Amino acid sequence: MVNPLKFIACLLTLGFSISTGAQQVSYTVIEKDPDKYKRTILYLDLINCDTYNDISAGYAAKLETVVGNRLMLWGQLKRSWLDAAARSRYNYPVAADGLQKHAINDFGGVFFLTNKNKDKHVKVVLRSSSGGGYSYSKYIMVPATMKSHFGIRGGLFYNAKVLELDNDAHKRFRYESLDGTMNLPIEDVGSSAVQPAGNAYCPLPLMKATSLYSGLHIRKITNVRLKVGRYGKRANAKVVDVFADLMYGTSTDISNVRDVDGVEWKILPQNGAIRKIGWRIGYSIHSARTFHYQYSAEFGRRPGAIVGDNFTSNGTYITLAMGVSIGSGQYLHFKRKEKTGGSSSQ
DSSP states (O other), X not given: OOOHHHHHHHHHHHHHHHHHHTTOOOOEEEEOOGGGSOOXXXXXEEEEEEOTTSOEEEEEEEEEEEEXXXXXXXXXXXXXXXXXXXGGGGOOOEETTOOOOOEEEEEEEEEEEEEEEEEEEEEEEEEEEEEXXXXXXXXXXXXXXXXEEEEEEEEEEEEEEEOOOOGGGXXXXXXXXXXXXXXXXXXXXXXXXXXXXXXXXXXXXXXXXXXXXXXXXXXXXXXXXXXXXXXXXXXXXXXXXXXXXXXXXXXXEEOOEEOTTSOEEEEEEOTTSEEOEEEEEEEXXXXXXXXXXXXXXXXXXXXXXXXXXXXXXXXXXXXXXXXXXXXXXXXXXXXXOOOOSOOOOO
């Protein structure tokens, strides 16, 4: 008869051997210095979806660089190829100077107050697969150094968006003639009131909103590269950014519209139609390699026009983006001048 205690001990020994055997993989370290990540990055969003005041889909480009060891600067341009600007074919009064697809310009920087390194074990995936609704991966844990930054950030944010002033927005905006003699409500569908020519119940003016923002920024960097036997080169090389901003709208301009007869009308915001204070939180991750993936997400409430009461029309939005990052080890830095000459005594 098998001794139960010996049987349990055998199982424990076997389990320990399997678990440790998975870690017994020989590897050679190629790189493990987090300071050698790519400090100048061009991000190209191949897909960028934004739900602010109607869903738009488009693309974006962002250039980011490190100056010295503490300062990071960026400039980002977002453009859409599908949004409310495509609805002009329904004879709505449209922006007098023409419709424009959703456009965002974001220029800012962060000054890192802390620059800390922490030794820890990180996961390096050797092989992964999926099937039957499950994902499987084989990995090793290796010692590494993770760099952590914390800083304050700020910048300038410009948001241009065609507004769809349908029934939900009518209590917040009115029509007015250029000479000021006529001030009319924007009536709902089916109204018999005298209004601008065409389908006047849904004017499409262009909003141009400029904001200043300031907040906090956290960056974590891992840059481990290995050569692992038959698996070849493997890495855990990534940069993760998390931020939170308060936003203040310095100006919000609503364009005039031109009806189907060519008559131009002002769009007048009423009380509660323009938001001054906004906020946002965001997350992004990109590879520390020269050319690889990048993903980002953002959630917040932008300063600007309020065209309704629901989740997106009140200025709340979600942005999701994915694409590629192209990195360079080159960055702007300042070298200290070395002192020359010897010392003298008197």
